[in-house]
Amino acid sequence: MVTATNQTISESDRRFENLAQKVPVVIFRTDLAGNCLYVNERWCEISGLSLKQSLGQGWRVAVHPEDLRLVEAQAYKILPNQKSLKIEFRLQNPQGKITWVLSESVAEIAENGRIIGCIGTIVDISERHQIEEALRESEERFAVMANNAPVMIWMSGLDKLCNFVNQGWLDFTGRTMAQEVDNGWAQGLHPEDLEHCINTYTTAFDQRESFIIEYRLKRYDGQYRWILDTGTPRFNANGSFAGYIGSAIDISDRKQAEITLQQRAEELTRLNIILAKTTTLLQQRNQELDQFAYVASHDLKAPLRAIASLSEWLEEDLADQLPEENQHQLQLLRGRVRRMEGLINGLLEYSRIGRIHTELSTVNVDLLLKEVIDSLQPPATFHIEIQPGMPTFFTKKFPLQQVFANLIGNAIHHHTRADGHVKISVRDLGKYYEFTVADDGPGVPVEYHNKIFVIFQTLEPRDSKENTGIGLAIVKKIVETEGGAITLKPVPGTGSTFHFTWPKRTLE
Structure with missing residues (x-):
């Protein structure tokens, strides 16, 4: 009976040992002193030691020197308490290869306990x-990168709760990680933005969609700042949803600029409305002014022409009866009538400057000057010299023609000799042409150089020469309306020299 039992035990031991040698894990036994009593082949493969080298205290050679004390200390804890033990440590074979292992062990108890x-x-x-x-x-690496990023970064898990914010976020809010995780971050939201922010986040989360939202977040100093927050869903390597990651930046300065811009836009809209109304009103007033000018000139010119005609009829009918003095007075009367008519025409012309739209065209100044001189009909003995190479450029023809006509006409009209001389020249000043009209007439004293451009101002008594005093005022207004300037420069001796600039492209 004993022999059969021993034989059964031996057979069981052989089956255990055969099984232990084939399992892909290490199996070991030790006594109370830590001597190895048994290891299987898998131990020899991992440790690089033979069975003989491993028995007794030989196993210690295979444990990494830095982990040996930890293994020994943990092993002694299970024996008196009869508890299981799990421990991770490193094995190192004779060639230096390191293998991380997990050891699980329990106390071995005999039949007697x-x-x-x-x-x-x-x-x-x-x-x-x-x-x-x-x-x-x-x-x-992520933590280092996130904490040094120039933006605030946050993360949330599958439960929608925040589980990470970077250092930039903590610096902004002045709070700790523990205060911000879960729903703690929402404590810094502006009360007016809380509901909208939460709804946007949860809706995007449920649909696994990215979102962008603006809200106000309290800064460490208690001031609410506008934040632009962008959230993006995260996915694991196997495609499963992992939560959200987001970045947030302070856009308060941009937001303020947008608000200011919107205010300016609203102000500009109001100004445009006012300007449109003003423009419409101005157009109405201009139309009324044109109508008034037309009616006034017609109503004023009609009686003037009647007065002139009556004086001519009287002079014709009473030619033999009127003394020479009376005939001279009738001639003066007609001269005053012509002056009055010229004054009316001049005022109309002056009032229309800048109000009448003139189309741009290509102007050959040489041909324009010849047309002006032909219309003025100077005396045959009067010499007008035009500098060769006058420009051809894109401008308003009629206003330029008016300026030349007035300046050349004045030079002829106020000259004291029939053999006078006028020279017209030009200089290219880049964006402008500077035209010069110089004559050898009596000239203008320096103290009157500014006075002659004032409307109704004349240097000669009107009784000695009929003159409205409007011509040079018209010239100045035309030149300045087109973006130029006119001056009368003193020259040695007699004569007058007018310089005026004219833009190559008329200012619109």
């Missing part, structure tokens, strides 16, 4: 440990 040692397993966890290490390094 006495602890006689421990028995356990060792599993190679190098691959898992590498993955965990890589993940840890990745998380560290």
Whole structure:
């Protein structure tokens, strides 16, 4: 009977040992002193030690020196308490290869209840440990990058709750990570923005969509600042949803600029409305002024022409009876009538400057001057010289023609000799042409150089020469309306020299 029992036990031991040699994990046994009593072949593969080298205290050689004390300390804890033990440590084979392992062991108890040692397993966890290490390094790199990013960064998990904010966020709010995670970050939202912000976030979260939202967030100094927040769903390598990551920037300055711009736009709209009304009113007034000018000139000219005709009829009918003095007075009367008619025409012309639209055209100044001189009909003995090479450019023809006609006409009209001389020249000043009209007439004293451009101002008594005093005022207004300037420069001896600038492209 004993022999059969022993044989059964031996058979069981052989089956256990055969099984232990084939399993892909290390199986070991030790006594109370930590001496190795048994290891399977898997131990020899991982440790690089033979069975003989591993028995007794030989196993210690395979444990990494930095982990040996940890292994020994943990092993002694299970024996008196009869508890299981899990511990991770490194094995190092004779060639220096390191293997991370997980050891699980329990106390071995004899039939009489006495602890006689421990028995356990060792599993190679190098691959898992590498993955965990890589993940840890990745998380560290992310934390470094996130904390040094120039924007605020946040993350949330599958429960929609915030589980991370970077240092930039904490610096902005002046709070701790513990205060901001979960729903703590919402405490800094402006009360007016809270509902809209939460609704936008949860709706996008449920639909796994990106979102962009603006809200006000309290800064560390208690001031609410406008924030532009962009949230994006995160996915794991296998495509499963992992939560959200977002970035936020302070856009308060931009927001204020937008508000200011909107205010300016509204102000500009109001100004445009006022300007449109003013323009319409001005157009109405201009039309009324044109109508008044037309009616006034017609009503004023009609009696003037009648007075002139009556004086001519009287002079003809009473030619033999009127003394010479009376005939001279009738001639003076007609001269005053002509002056009055010229004054009316001049006032009309002056009032229309800048109000009448004139089309731009290509103007040959040489041909324009010849047309002006032909219309003025100067005495045959009067010489007008035009500098060769007068420009051809794009401008308003009629106003330029008026200026030349007035300046050349004045030179002829006020000259004291029939053999006078006028010279017209030009200089290119880049954006402008400077035209010069110079004569050898009696000239204008320096003290009157500014006075002659004032309307109704004349240097000669009107009784000695009929003159309205409007011509040069018209010239000045035309030139300045077109963006130029006119001056009368003193020259040695007699004569007058007028300089005026004219833009190559008329200012619109």
